[in-house]
Amino acid sequence: xxxxxxxxxxxxxxxxxxxxxxxxxxxxxxxxxxxxxxxxxxxxxxxxxxxxxxxxxxxxxxxxxxxxxxxxxxxxxxxxxxxxxxxxxxxxxxxxxxxxxxxxxxxxxxxxxxxxxxxxxxxxxxxxxxxxxxxxxxxxxxxxxxxxxxxxxxxx
Ligand SMILES: [Zn+2]
Numbered sequence: 752x753x754x755x756x757x758x759x760x761x762x763x764x765x766x767x768x769x770x771x772x773x774x775x776x777x778x779x780x781x782x783x784x785x786x787x788x789x790x791x792x793x794x795x796x797x798x799x800x801x802x803x804x805x806x807x808x809x810x811x812x813x814x815x816x817x818x819x820x821x822x823x824x825x826x827x828x829x830x831x832x833x834x835x836x837x838x839x840x841x842x843x844x845x846x847x848x849x850x851x852x853x854x855x856x857x858x859x860x861x862x863x864x865x866x867x868x869x870x871x872x873x874x875x876x877x878x879x880x881x882x883x884x885x886x887x888x889x890x891x892x893x894x895x896x897x898x899x900x901x902x903x904x905x906x907x
Contacts, residue, residue, distance in 0.1 A: 754782065754803075754805075754807075754808055755780050755781075755782065758780050758801070758803060758807075758815070758819070759780055761812070761815060761816060761819055762778060762780065762801070762819060762823070765816065765819060765820060765823055766823065769820070769823075769865045769866065769867075770823050770824075770826075770827060770865075772827050772830060773823060773826060773827060773830070776799055776826075776830065777798075777799065778799045778800065778801060778826070779798065779799065779800045779801075780800070780801050780803065781800060781801075781802050781803070782802075782803055782804070782805050783802040783803070783804065784804060784805060785802060785804050787890065788804075788890075789803075789804045789806060789807065789818060789874075789878060790802065790803050790804065790807075790818045790819070790821070790822050791822070792822040792823070792825040792826045792829065793829075794826070794829040794830070794832075794837060796834065799826055799829070799830075801819070801822050801823075801826075803818075806881070810877060811873065811877070813869070813870045813873050814870065814873045814874040814877045815874075816867065816870045817862070817867055817869075817870030817871040817872070817873055817874035817875075818871075818874045820862045820865065820867035820870060820871065821858055821859065821862045821867075821871060821874075824858045824861045824862050824865070825858055828854075828858070848892075848893065851893045852892070852893040854893075855893040855894045856893070856894065856895055859871065859894055859895040859900065860895065860903065863895075863900060863903045863904060868900055868901075868903060868904035869904060871900055872897060872900045872901060872904070875891070875894075875897050875900065876897065878891075879897075
């Protein structure tokens with residue numbers, strides 16, 4: 752099966768199970784060599800997209816699910832915002848590390864709460880392996896650490 756189709760089916764299953772607010776939304780899935788992240792969720796006017804780095808092509812299903820669940824949590828938030836809010840938010844996201852951190856940590860926490868903590872952790876470990884410890888640490892400053900994710904899984 753081609754990759755886009757495979758991602759599409761995973762997204763459909765995830766939405767059905769855990770993201771009821773996204774049920775009626777069409778989400779475009781595209782492969783893109785993103786520079787600093789492995790997946791990205793965007794909303795332009797009323798169009799929703801998930802961009803996925805080709806690096807995921809032959810990675811484990813669970814790790815892909817972890818990343819997709821995080822992006823779907825972003826889309827749930829983006830859905831509530833109008834065009835002007837989206838613009839202001841993305842500018843703040845780029846300019847303020849504090850704002851980015853707030854958004855990303857909140858998104859990670861919700862991903863775990865929805866039951867995808869183990870998958871999220873697998874994705875982070877995969878990313879750590881790919882980037883190396885040092886770069887992973889630098890790129891992950893705004894996210895929950897692997898230890899924090901593990902702790903939250905246990906608390907659930
Ligand atoms: Zn994110």
